[in-house]
Amino acid sequence: MDILEIEVTCPDKDSARGIARACLKARLVACANLLPKVESLFCWQGQIDSESEVLLRMKARAGHFEQVADCIRSHHPYTLPVIIALPAMRLGPGVADWVAEETQDAERCL
Numbered sequence: 001m002d003i004l005e006i007e008v009t010c011p012d013k014d015s016a017r018g019i020a021r022a023c024l025k026a027r028l029v030a031c032a033n034l035l036p037k038v039e040s041l042f043c044w045q046g047q048i049d050s051e052s053e054v055l056l057r058m059k060a061r062a063g064h065f066e067q068v069a070d071c072i073r074s075h076h077p078y079t080l081p082v083i084i085a086l087p088a089m090r091l092g093p094g095v096a097d098w099v100a101e102e103t104q105d106a107e108r109c110l
Contacts, residue, residue, distance in 0.1 A: 001096055002062035002063075003059060003061065003087075004062050004085040004086065004088065005059055005086045006029070006065065006083065007055060007057045007085075008076070009040055010055075010076070010078075011077060016054040020056060022074075023058055023071050026109050027102065027104070027106045028060055028064050029064075030059045030099040031058065032056060032057065032058045033058075034054055034056055035054065035056075038055045039051075039053075060103060065085050070109055074109055
């Protein structure tokens with residue numbers, strides 16, 4: 001089974017936590033990590049901007065990517081949340097089984 005690490009930046013810890021909880025409750029992801037104090041520089045509407053953000057990373061089955069992305073979009077305050085999925089090329093023993101077990105009864109985002 002293919003595992004992804006799905007990440008998205010959020011404006012604050014509360015929004016990142018809300019997205020993580022929604023994805024966990026729907027059993028779309030096995031876990032979530034919130035990395036605070038990320039400085040993001042980006043082009044938006046013709047100018048370079050910067051923000052202090054929280055990086056949210058979640059582990060999921062590759063087959064659940066679209067559902068996770070839908071869940072993120074439905075709970076995210078940004079107009080265009082940048083959702084990126086990175087393949088987990090190598091995993092420690094038992095990690096893929098754990099992700100599979102925790103996401104076996106995935107539901108639509110609640």
